[in-house]
Amino acid sequence: MSEILTQSIQDYLKQIYDLSADGTPASTNDLAARLGVAPASVTGMLQRLSNVSPALVVYKKHQGATLTVEGERAALEVIRHHRLLETWLVQTLGYTWDEVHEEACRLEHVISEDFERRIAAALGNPVRDPHGDLIPTADLTMPNDDTRPLASLRTGEAGTVKRVHGADPAFLRHLQGLGLVPGAQVHVQAYSEFDGNLTLQVDSHPACVVGLAITKQVFV
Amino acid sequence: MSEILTQSIQDYLKQIYDLSADGTPASTNDLAARLGVAPASVTGMLQRLSNVSPALVVYKKHQGATLTVEGERAALEVIRHHRLLETWLVQTLGYTWDEVHEEACRLEHVISEDFERRIAAALGNPVRDPHGDLIPTADLTMPNDDTRPLASLRTGEAGTVKRVHGADPAFLRHLQGLGLVPGAQVHVQAYSEFDGNLTLQVDSHPACVVGLAITKQVFV
């Protein structure tokens, strides 16, 4: 194989990167769910990706997959494309943050390095995409993220929204309705011990009470 | 099949459109050369494309291929994408006209109709791309071209360059060196009967003598 990274392979690597970000290997089933393919297909691909040279993933039967250094580079390459594209679609074509993901998912596999450089330069080498996700640098290192989940704040604490996790357009539009977008100032007015709900003052929006399903996905 | 037009199919349709534009069906060999595949592969694909419903091409053994109405629509769709993308890459990212073709060839298959609409609107619904090729309209009709080859001009005649045929970057850069780009004013100062050479005054460039290999590819 050596150097032909198909779109399909790029998608696998991207998802393995994501699922193994916490240190635990990506499981067959999780990958299958993320990629919309059957688990058996994932097994087949993991075997292939771990047998090419250089290997792109480390895979041991029944123990999930992690990326090799080469695999990670390839994943970061695609992620950089994706996030630059999202930023650029928003800035130059008026896409909204809930619309960009799908388009970027298709474009990320076909743009040239030249195209990448041009949009990065045109955007002023941005550090985060419209959802606040960090954009891997041109030399393919992922900046480290010093944010923490909104869910970890307690009464009286405050912060600036840096990042929102999740690609579901409806979810993103809901957050936008609450004002919970990157850049927003948030004050925690109350914390409910039992359900984890937070009462928030977001910029000048009316106060709102949000549950863990939201506060775990928003980072400050 | 019904509605899944793969990238490969789109490329076949595009080339059939081009090769059969003069009324004669596209031949297997010509298609193979254009697409960079073996003639046998073309035969296989033509059989497939003529057997799907609705059929995309009309194909009779040994007689080449033309497009059906559905095939032509699909081809025009891709061509519209290609030409809008080229225009847009030049206008917004500073690509030069010899650089855009390859990038557009990859992007044309993956952009959404929404993306198409957005760039068309941003560009003010352009009629021609950077090479002067006509852009199919949003409802997928190809405007008709009233240009004629520079080669058909004779001493004393003049015209405005409208279109340049060919995707080879070196060729395009050569034309640019001569000033033969869309918009240029050309006066024919002399015509050589035997080799067909024309002596041209292009805008304020120094006069130049160009052969049929060039004058047949430039349209006024």
Add this chain to the structure above:
DNA sequence: AAATATTTTTAGTCTAAGCTAAATTTTATT
């Protein structure tokens, strides 16, 4: 510790899209 449930892998099949080599058909040349 067994039994059950879940996860993962294997085995076998399918389609798209290519390939080569050989056969056939069409076209061009004597």
Add this chain to the structure above:
DNA sequence: AATAAAATTTAGCTTAGACTAAAAATATTT
């Protein structure tokens, strides 16, 4: 008209990437 050359098609093979059904391994409950 016969022959040679060129173009095209057929036949059979390959690879990527999916699928289903069955088998095997691991994890969870009782």
